[in-house]
Amino acid sequence: MTNPAADVPAWAWDEQQIRRVGMAVADILADYLGGLAGRPVHRPVPEHLKREWAAEAPPRSGTAPDEILARFTEQIAPYPLGNGHPRFYGWVNSPPAVLAVYAQVLAAAMNPSVAGGDHAAYYLERQVVRWFAELACMPDGAGGLLVSGASMATLTALATARHHAMSRVGIDVRARGLQAPGPRLLLYASAEAHGCVRKAAELLGIGSDNIRDIETDSLLQIRPDHLAATLAADRGRGDLPVAVIASAGTVNTGAIDPMAEICAICDEHEVWLHVDAAYGGPPLLLLPEYHDSREALGRADSIAIDPHKWLYIPVDAGLILLRDPERARHAFSLVPPYLRTDDQTADTAWFSEYGFEQTRPFRALKIWMAMQQLGLDGYRDLIRRDLELAEYLRARVRSAPDLELIAGGLSITCLRYRPAGWMGTPEQLDQLNHRLAGAVQQAGRAFLAGTTVRGQAVLRACLVNPGARRSDIDVLLAEILRHGAQLASRTGS
Numbered sequence: 001m002t003n004p005a006a007d008v009p010a011w012a013w014d015e016q017q018i019r020r021v022g023m024a025v026a027d028i029l030a031d032y033l034g035g036l037a038g039r040p041v042h043r044p045v046p047e048h049l050k051r052e053w054a055a056e057a058p059p060r061s062g063t064a065p066d067e068i069l070a071r072f073t074e075q076i077a078p079y080p081l082g083n084g085h086p087r088f089y090g091w092v093n094s095p096p097a098v099l100a101v102y103a104q105v106l107a108a109a110m111n112p113s114v115a116g117g118d119h120a121a122y123y124l125e126r127q128v129v130r131w132f133a134e135l136a137c138m139p140d141g142a143g144g145l146l147v148s149g150a151s152m153a154t155l156t157a158l159a160t161a162r163h164h165a166m167s168r169v170g171i172d173v174r175a176r177g178l179q180a181p182g183p184r185l186l187l188y189a190s191a192e193a194h195g196c197v198r199k200a201a202e203l204l205g206i207g208s209d210n211i212r213d214i215e216t217d218s219l220l221q222i223r224p225d226h227l228a229a230t231l232a233a234d235r236g237r238g239d240l241p242v243a244v245i246a247s248a249g250t251v252n253t254g255a256i257d258p259m260a261e262i263c264a265i266c267d268e269h270e271v272w273l274h275v276d277a278a279y280g281g282p283p284l285l286l287l288p289e290y291h292d293s294r295e296a297l298g299r300a301d302s303i304a305i306d307p308h309k310w311l312y313i314p315v316d317a318g319l320i321l322l323r324d325p326e327r328a329r330h331a332f333s334l335v336p337p338y339l340r341t342d343d344q345t346a347d348t349a350w351f352s353e354y355g356f357e358q359t360r361p362f363r364a365l366k367i368w369m370a371m372q373q374l375g376l377d378g379y380r381d382l383i384r385r386d387l388e389l390a391e392y393l394r395a396r397v398r399s400a401p402d403l404e405l406i407a408g409g410l411s412i413t414c415l416r417y418r419p420a421g422w423m424g425t426p427e428q429l430d431q432l433n434h435r436l437a438g439a440v441q442q443a444g445r446a447f448l449a450g451t452t453v454r455g456q457a458v459l460r461a462c463l464v465n466p467g468a469r470r471s472d473i474d475v476l477l478a479e480i481l482r483h484g485a486q487l488a489s490r491t492g493s
Contacts, residue, residue, distance in 0.1 A: 010062050021065050028069060032077050033084065033098060037467070040444030042082040049075060082447045086468040087475060089461035090441075090449040092251055092279050092306075096314040099373050100366040104314050107362035114360040116350025125351065125364035131371070132305060133321050135285040137298025143325035145351045146363040149318035150278035151196035153304035154245075156320045156328065156355045158187070158200045160302065161243040161272035163331035169240060174331070178205040183240035188212045188230065190222050190257075192250045194276055206242065220253050220407060220453075222246060224261040231269045243272040248297060249280015252451055252460070254409025256280060259296030267299075274302045278318070280410050281305035283387065286380050301327075307367050310383065310411075310464050317363050320355070328354040382466045386411045390463045393473050402481060406453050411463040414453050417484040430457035432487055439483040446476040 013021075083093035107121075114121045125146055133142040147153050162185065166173045171182055178185075185206045189197050191213055198208045212234070215226040231241055244266050246257040259275070266273040275297060277284060282305075284290040284297060297303060301323045308317040322328050333353035352358045374382070390411040397405045397415045407414040417436055418429060434457045437450035448461040459480065 021069075024066070024069055028073055028077070029098075029101065031073075033095075033101075036085045036095075039078075039085070041085040041087050041447045042441055042444050043079050044442070045079045049079075083465075085447070086465055087446040087472045088465065089463055089468075089476065090447045092309045092462050092464060094309060094312045094464040095467060097312045097366075097370040097373070100313050100370040103366035103369040107365040110362060112362055113358075114362055114364070115352035115358055116348075121362040121364065122351070124362075124368055128364045128367050128371075129319070129321070132285070132319055136281075136303055136305075136321055137294055138303075138321060138323055139298070141325075142321060142323050143354075144319060144321040145354050146360075146367075147318040147320055147355060147357070148316040149308065150194060150276060150304045150306050151199065151318075152355075153278070153302075153306075153318050153320035154194070154196045154274065154276065155200045155203060156332075157274045157302035157304065157322075158197075158206075158243055158245075159204055159356075160322070160328045160331045161274065162204055162206065164272060164327050165240055165242045167330070183238055184210065185240050185242050186210050186212055186234055187243055187245065188214055188227060188241065188271075189245040190214045190216045190220075190247075192216060192220050192252055192255060193245050193247060194251055194278070197245050197276075216255075219409075220250065220255040222257040222262060224258055224265055227262065228265045228268075231265065231271065235269065241269065241271040243274050243301075245274050245276060246300075247280070248275050248277035248284050248293065248303075249410050250276075251279050251462075252412075253407040253414055253453060254280065254412035254462075255407075256284075256293060256409065259293050259300075263296050263299040266301075272301045273299070274304070275300040276304050278304050278306040279309050282310040282379065283383050283410060286376060286383060299323075310386075311367070311370065311379065312382070312464075312466070313366055313370055317367055322354075325354060332356065385466060386463045386468075389468055389470065389473060390461075392470055393461060393463070393476075396473065396477055400477065400481070402484065403477075406456065406458045413461045413463075414451065414458045415461070415480075416456065416458045417480060417488075419484065419488045422488075426456075432484070433457040433459060435487055436480065436484050439487060440476075440479050443479060443483065446472070446479045448476065448480075 081093065082088040084095040110121065112119055112121045114125055116122060129144045133144065147156060163173055169183065187201055187206060187210065189211055198211065201208050201211055212230050214230060215223045217223055227244065234241055244262065246259065246262050248256055263273060277297065284293050303321040305319045307313040307319060308315045332355055335353065351360060390413055393413045394405055394408050397403045397413065402417060402419050404416040404418055406416050417433055422429065434450055437448060437459055441447050448459055451458060451460045461476065
């Protein structure tokens with residue numbers, strides 16, 4: 001007698017199996033997310049697992065879902081990056097809003113490509129983009145699209161700026177590329193700009209040598225006078241400024257460039273202004289104390305925002321806002337005959353016409369659901385808690401005799417361990433702080449990163465975790481001082 005189940009393909013689940021496995025996954029999620037605070041912040045992956053994964057061949061035959069889930073809980077879940085834990089303060093990695101986690105599952109179940117078309121995912125993305133454009137004080141007609149993150153947002157913005165700048169001097173970069181002679185293309189950014197600016201310059205054929213390094217002040221903010229003088233000198237030589245890149249919260253120190261002054265300079269010199277608000281965008285968009293910066297932000301030609309940073313959305317969820325979306329359409333649109341429609345307008349144009357991606361995931365649902373659940377007021381409360389906790393950390397650093405506050409903006413604090421009576425060289429102190437970041441990470445009780453500020457090696461803590469408390473900051477500081485004292489004693493200083 002034949003077994004009817006043997007004729008059913010492994011992917012053809014019935015409602016009962018979907019429900020049973022889904023409930024098992026929900027249990028795993030509850031155990032994982034609910035138990036984070038009681039586990040180490042970070043656990044290195046054991047060497048035997050690394051070797052096993054490196055040598056493992058693709059499976060020849062299928063495995064039961066229960067066994068696969070068991071392997072996840074035993075071998076994968078115990079070794080996260082650490083974000084989600086209330087004492088994880090490395091880089092800009094927030095914990096995921098739980099409803100947004102489920103939203104990602106639902107979006108994957110629908111599994112559309114959101115290039116365009118008459119379906120819910122398309123219109124939901126248009127709504128989410130419109131919300132952010134309005135929050136950013138951009139004018140009517142502004143738009144944009146969701147992308148993987150700030151790197152793709154920056155590449156999209158600068159590709160549009162390059163096309164716009166070259167079109168104005170009679171060069172069709174889409175047809176000619178950069179093969180023919182023409183003016184020297186230039187970008188303008190400070191040393192504090194995110195590394196994706198350099199990557200974009202290289203990918204776009206502008207070249208990293210053609211990024212003008214604009215000086216910063218004592219707060220690591222762009223100096224408007226140096227920007228204006230550099231633009232004027234370059235224009236005078238016949239060079240072609242493509243874009244100025246300003247930061248609304250640098251990822252290194254949280255510095256906010258003087259937006260209003262930079263906007264005025266860009267207007268005067270008729271050059272594209274791109275604002276990297278990937279990290280700092282949410283407080284600028286939502287909190288009243290940043291009203292002036294928000295008003296200036298709305299004058300930018302393009303803005304990058306990462307909801308997966310400070311809006312607690314699961315990766316990936318980036319956003320590029322455009323003051324005039326048609327400029328991006330001129331730079332990117334290439335509609336094949338099988339997708340072209342005669343009734344397409346600015347309100348129904350496909351997202352794939354405004355960026356590089358043709359196949360695009362349903363990113364909007366998780367942002368939409370989280371915003372529906374928390375509301376703008378809820379986000380304001382959570383972000384303000386992060387800011388208040390960062391200020392508590394800075395106050396504790398100022399009062400600690402063995403710690404120095406090097407820089408701090410928004411929810412980022414850069415500090416340096418310098419034991420009282422330190423007699424070592426500056427180079428030895430740099431090495432001590434570099435090793436100290438790794439020692440704290442490896443111990444697993446707290447997590448922060450290392451970076452450099454004004455050439456000094458420092459410790460960097462970024463708070464974008466609503467689950468963190470003052471007691472968690474106290475643990476972080478205790479770990480820094482404990483491991484710092486141990487490392488300093490080994491150097492004999």
